[in-house]
Amino acid sequence: MDPKPHFETLARYNRWANRRLYDAAAQLSDAQFREDRGAFFGSTCGTLNHILVADRVWLERIEGSGPKPSSLDEILHDDFAALRAAREAEDERILRVVAATPAERFESVLSYRSMAGAPYELPFAQILTHVFNHQTHHRGQAHTLLGQFGLATPVLDFVYFLLESK
Template sequence: MDPKPHFETLARYNRWANRRLYEAAASLSDAQFREDRGAFFGSLRGTLNHILVADRVWLERIEGYGPKPSSLDEILHDDFAGLRAAREAEDERLLRVVASIPVDRFDSTLSYRSMAGTSHELPFGQILTHVFNHQTHHRGQAHTLVSQFGLDAPSVDFVYFLLNPQ
């Protein structure tokens, strides 16, 4: 089985889910966006920045170039509008990266160094799975934060994307 179409679908789903979440979050005030709600990265601002940080870390490892954040809690964009624009750009980058991966790379090994400098080697296809799973994990936290402010957080389940992938 060629895994590429599966990962291309996950990249499109990822963009779809992020757009839906950011659309809901756009209704929050700046104070709400920044408010520490006790989440792993504190606020919605911290959580959404972390997702972007992790994507940049992994895509730099995969591509061998690109932005390389210095810590997992780095605030890349302090304001919502800047963060939203960066998220859109990173989702498009992820789509391009997945589209450019040769089929034989999915069965290869990715060698990389952790942010602490430790060397690792893991199956490339599983690393790419992690990239999408990591976003889903933290997007769920962000979804909860949006809900805590009384907003209708949109459904971002994969099956709803499959039923209506616009």
């Protein structure tokens, strides 16, 4: 099986799910957006920033260039509108990176350094799987936070993306 079309589908799903989540999050007041609700990254602001931080960390490792956050809890954008614009741009970047990845790279090993500087090597396709899985994990946390504020939370299941994409 050629893995590239699968990862291109995941990249499109990722953008779809993020747009739906951000549409719901846009209903939060600024105070709610920043309120520490005891989530792993505290607030909706912290959680959504963490997803963006992790994407930038991994894409810098994959591409060898680009923004390189200094910590996993860094707040890249304290303002919702700026964060949303950055998320949209990053999702487009992910789509471009996957589209530009040569087929043979999916069978390669990615050598990288952790944020602490430790060297690692893992299969490239598994790293890319992690990037999408990581977003799904933390989108679920943000989804819960939105529900705690009484917002109607969007359906984010992959199967609904597939049904809408037919």
